[in-house]
Amino acid sequence: MNRSRLPRLVSAFAVSALALVSLTSGIAGAVQPPAANAAAAPAAAITFSDEFDGPAGSAVDGAKWQIETGDNVNNHERQYYTAGNRNAALDGQGHLVITARRENPANYACWYGRCEYTSARLNTAGKFTTQYGHVEARMKVPRGQGMWPAFWMLGNDIGQVGWPASGEIDVMENVGFEPGTVHGTLHGPGYSGSGGIGAGYSLPGGQAFADAFHTFAVDWSPNKVTWSVDGTVYQTRTPADLGGRAWAFNKPFFLILNLAVGGYWPGDPDGSTPFPRQLVVDHVRVSTADAPTTGAAITGVGGKCVDVAGAATANGTPVQLYDCNGTAAQRWTVAGDGTVRALGKCLDVASGGTADGVQVRLWDCNGTAAQRWVVSGARDIVNPQANKCLDAVGNGTANGTHLQIWTCTGAANQKWTVTGA
Incomplete structure (x- = not known):
């Protein structure tokens, strides 16, 4: 992809001692007769879930998410990420709404001077990490030039090894000038920024991702990451794709949700972009997945x-x-x-x-x-x-x-x- 994202993290993160739920090899309930079980599949082995239930206007669950604050000079993004629930709040209908506004109510300073926009960025560092599994978010992205919503992951060792050695898995990124396309990308040592390894997925018939909710996911196992949109797989990456460079994805990662405004890749908003703009998140879920060295006959x-x-x-x-x-x-x-x-x-x-x-x-x-x-x-x-x-x-x-x-x-x-x- 033609962009150079560098992560901005406000501190080095400590890993929470969260034990992943093991995959079950047990037997589900009886099927008598089988036809009665079309809806009886076993409950998902969920290791992390946020359905964003709660009163309208309330902040996200602090036991699951922390809020980052500040700007991002590395990508030349235009927003200032605010604390609390000003730009990230529940809507009372089971959604998290991340809102980008053209404003500066507290005279925030950005890399380019007085900030022009506010937005929000959340992560699970120090609260939840996962190594492998099915990672998904169901979201409706905003429309407009300069919008840059993303659902992604960073290696939990970023505080020790830095980026891109930490590795980055972009589950979904969308830039406003491509309303019908999303991107999934790996970043690591020697293949970061615009040299990331990935691909795009486009909706058929000129549809735009802003028109409806869609589910963006990766299935991640040792030496393999597979991306899908609404269950349709569109790419798989393994160490064979890296040309001998190091695979940085066999270790714990944490989750990130954000809505950036402007930057090298999406370009800045223009007169065609109304504000406020919203990224609406229905759920985020992580469930366990098989690894080649586990399982049962x-x-x-x-x-x-x-x-x-x-x-x-x-x-x-x-x-x-x-x-x-x-x-x-x-x-x-x-x-x-x-x-x-x-x-x-x-x-x-x-x-x-x-x-x-x-x-x-x-x-x-x-x-x-x-x-x-x-x-x-x-x-x-x-x-x-x-x-x-x-x-x-x-x-x-x-x-x-x-x-x-x-x-x-x-x-x-x-x-x-x-x-x-």
């Missing part, structure tokens, strides 16, 4: 294990039965969001099909119903969208027998046991 008919063919990670890799061997290709995590994961990807019904015989495969986690499963006390693994069971083709027990979805019959080739990790 899922055994089925003939005592064989559910296995990723060839331990490959390419989208579309078949999922099969195979002799249990304890490899990462057979370590599955039944995640709190209803997904079943291995090798950093999700168990997926091909093309979202619902007919008997649709094969099951490995695919990038994308939040669709094709990747939602319910594990019952009766040892069925059910895809609620299709109302069908995970099934070994032809009741086979040979190595390489593919898995599919099929009408639930209670037969042995549809019975599965999630063993201890």
Whole structure:
């Protein structure tokens, strides 16, 4: 991206001792019959959540967020970030509203002189960090030249190693001159600022992100970050993308929400930009995700294990039965969001099909119903969208027998046991 963001942090941050909730490999409630469980997916294994419930005008939860103050000379942004609830407040309808105003009520001084704008920036440093997981925010961005809303993360060691060695994961950035496009980017040593590694995602048909709420997310695991908008994956980055430079993303990070005004990348507001402008946040959530070295075997008919063919990670890799061997290709995590994961990807019904015989495969986690499963006390693994069971083709027990979805019959080739990790 053609911009040079340098973070401004008001202090070195101490890490809170927050234990991440472990992924469950247990069994969910009984599915009798499977059709009754379309809405019975297990609750998400949430490690951080803010739904922004509270009285209109109240400040954000101080146990979760701290408010940064001051300006940002590094990017030549124009705003002064204020404390309290003046520019970041709940609306009483389950939203956080970050407001950018053209004003200077307290004679704030900025790098360029008397500040022209105020806004807000929040972070979870010293209160919450995460290392890996599904990180998302549902937001409606402001419209207008010079607006720069962002949801992003910084390495918790920034106070010790500085930026960009700390690493930065931009989950979502939007600049006002691109109303229909958002960007996801990695910054680290040797690939920071305008040299960050990332891509953009554009809405179809000339739609603008300011017109409606959208969910912006990353799925983050060791040596891998995948970005999505409304469940649609648009890029994945691994160390292979860095040309030998250091991967700075296998450590704890904290969260940041802000609405900047102006700067090198978006340019300054002009006469077409009315004020105030608002970034409206419906929720921020972090949930756990699988790591290749964790998980449990899922055994089925003939005592064989559910296995990723060839331990490959390419989208579309078949999922099969195979002799249990304890490899990462057979370590599955039944995640709190209803997904079943291995090798950093999700168990997926091909093309979202619902007919008997649709094969099951490995695919990038994308939040669709094709990747939602319910594990019952009766040892069925059910895809609620299709109302069908995970099934070994032809009741086979040979190595390489593919898995599919099929009408639930209670037969042995549809019975599965999630063993201890």
